[in-house]
Amino acid sequence: DAGITQSPRHKVTETGTPVTLRCHQTENHRYMYWYRQDPGHGLRLIHYSYGVKDTDKGEVSDGYSVSRSKTEDFLLTLESATSSQTSVYFCAISADLDTEAFFGQGTRLTVV
Amino acid sequence: AQSVTQLDSQVPVFEEAPVELRCNYSSSVSVYLFWYVQYPNQGLQLLLKYLSGSTLVESINGFEAEFNKSQTSFHLRKPSVHISDTAEYFCAVSKTSGSRLTFGEGTQLTVNP
Numbered sequence: 001d002a003g004i005t006q007s008p009r010h011k012v013t014e015t016g017t018p019v020t021l022r023c024h025q026t027e028n029h030r031y032m033y034w035y036r037q038d039p040g041h042g043l044r045l046i047h048y049s050y051g052v053k054d055t056d057k058g059e060v061s062d063g064y065s066v067s068r069s070k071t072e073d074f075l076l077t078l079e080s081a082t083s084s085q086t087s088v089y090f091c092a093i094s095a096d097l098d099t100e101a102f103f104g105q106g107t108r109l110t111v112v
Numbered sequence: 113a114q115s116v117t118q119l120d121s122q123v124p125v126f127e128e129a130p131v132e133l134r135c136n137y138s139s140s141v142s143v144y145l146f147w148y149v150q151y152p153n154q155g156l157q158l159l160l161k162y163l164s165g166s167t168l169v170e171s172i173n174g175f176e177a178e179f180n181k182s183q184t185s186f187h188l189r190k191p192s193v194h195i196s197d198t199a200e201y202f203c204a205v206s207k208t209s210g211s212r213l214t215f216g217e218g219t220q221l222t223v224n225p
Contacts, residue, residue, distance in 0.1 A: 004155075033212075035215075040121070040217050041217060042116075042118075042202055042215035042216050042217045042218050043156070043202065043213070043215040044215070045212065045213070045214075048212065090155060090156070092156075097208040097212065098208050100158055100161075101158075101213065103148075103155035103156040103157070104155050105153075105154055105155045106154075106155055
């Protein structure tokens with residue numbers, strides 16, 4: 001998976017609690033992305049980063065925040081988890097906007 | 113804005129049969145087109161992509177897709193499938209040639225013996 005590690009791989013949390021998912025890359029790629037995958041919706045972009053401390057919103061960013069303090073790490077935070085955020089979350093990386101995106105193995109999050 | 117529609121959510125076929133997975137897109141600007149494959153419990157892998165040039169693109173494992181601009185389609189085909197092709201397939205578009213992808217809903221291909 002092109003040197004991408006997502007942690008945790010599985011998590012069950014309660015409604016209203018904060019949750020942070022981590023994506024770590026060893027490729028020194030500039031761009032990092034968070035997608036969520038839901039049945040019938042494919043993958044949808046939540047947030048992406050184009051450099052350290054440089055981030056932007058995707059199409060489903062409400063309820064999520066991100067941070068990137070180092071090139072290799074991109075964190076996705078659910079400030080107060082809701083059941084609608086139960087999903088599989090994928091991190092992806094790319095060297096540039098014009099290069100192939102590589103995906104991590106995903107984090108399955110269940111909010112109960 | 114761009115969008116992708118995959119016309120079949122599930123496609124069951126028998127081994128060695130041909131298969132076509134359909135993908136249509138809409139966009140107000142020129143886009144690049146991709147097919148990704150997701151095997152069970154894994155991330156997505158790029159299967160093939162159309163950036164420019166020949167409208168017929170091929171993957172190393174026998175899949176091919178044809179870009180049809182007039183019909184705004186990018187259907188994926190394989191003349192003879194194997195059990196190992198069982199996976200979910202995603203069509204995607206992008207205004208750039210690699211990332212910030214917009215995905216379709218996915219098509220589950222199940223190859224039966």
